[in-house]
Amino acid sequence: KNQVEQSPQSLIILEGKNCTLQCNYTVSPFSNLRWYKQDTGRGPVSLTIMTFSENTKSNGRYTATLDADTKQSSLHITASQLSDSASYICVVGGNNAGNMLTFGGGTRLMVKP
Amino acid sequence: GAVVSQHPSWVICKSGTSVKIECRSLDFQATTMFWYRQFPKQSLMLMATSNEGSKATYEQGVEKDKFLINHASLTLSTLTVTSAHPEDSSFYICSARANRGWGYEQYFGPGTRLTVT
Numbered sequence: 001k002n003q004v005e006q007s008p009q010s011l012i013i014l015e016g017k018n019c020t021l022q023c024n025y026t027v028s029p030f031s032n033l034r035w036y037k038q039d040t041g042r043g044p045v046s047l048t049i050m051t052f053s054e055n056t057k058s059n060g061r062y063t064a065t066l067d068a069d070t071k072q073s074s075l076h077i078t079a080s081q082l083s084d085s086a087s088y089i090c091v092v093g094g095n096n097a098g099n100m101l102t103f104g105g106g107t108r109l110m111v112k113p
Numbered sequence: 114g115a116v117v118s119q120h121p122s123w124v125i126c127k128s129g130t131s132v133k134i135e136c137r138s139l140d141f142q143a144t145t146m147f148w149y150r151q152f153p154k155q156s157l158m159l160m161a162t163s164n165e166g167s168k169a170t171y172e173q174g175v176e177k178d179k180f181l182i183n184h185a186s187l188t189l190s191t192l193t194v195t196s197a198h199p200e201d202s203s204f205y206i207c208s209a210r211a212n213r214g215w216g217y218e219q220y221f222g223p224g225t226r227l228t229v230t
Contacts, residue, residue, distance in 0.1 A: 043221035
């Protein structure tokens with residue numbers, strides 16, 4: 001069964017600090033891995049998308065890594081800001097008919113002043 | 114980036130009535146759109162896949178006669194919650210798929226908050 005597991009479920013950090021969110025998946029066949037940011041009451045917004053051959057991708061203060069061998073990904077947030085408070089969702093795309101996405105449960109991040 | 118809109122952004126309706134939610138891809142054509150439901154502090158749950166010009170494919174446990182989906186054009190899909198009940202209160206999010214050559218990108222709408230009283 002295709003699954004995406006994220007950790008931690010929730011995280012509280014102080015403004016200006018860095019943090020790293022984890023994602024493990026068992027989706028097969030694998031096509032791509034995405035990180036989305038979802039503000040409360042809003043739809044998810046894409047941060048990064050990585051295909052099989054990519055190990056890292058950055059988007060401003062967000063840096064995602066992918067290890068396709070161990071089926072792990074991480075999202076590193078540098079110099080956190082209050083506006084980073086949101087849920088971060090790891091989503092894995094399958095390389096099969098329909099190209100369906102499997103969603104992780106998300107990590108709820110709260111950045112405090 | 115591509116934009117997906119939803120209308121309305123929030124709606125309150127009485128139990129037993131029907132509610133229609135629209136999802137539009139504003140600057141690209143989407144042959145496939147998806148409808149998700151999200152309960153508080155939970156991740157998105159796929160309800161159905163909507164393909165332009167054909168019947169929607171529903172996930173297990175989702176009643177197709179209760180959640181009517183119409184994908185009438187390449188830029189519009191609608192979800193109608195029929196005979197709504199309080200347990201249907203949720204955050205409904207649509208998503209539209211765009212072919213980017215390397216694969217498919219999926220853009221999400223801002224969501225519709227449905228409250229059934």
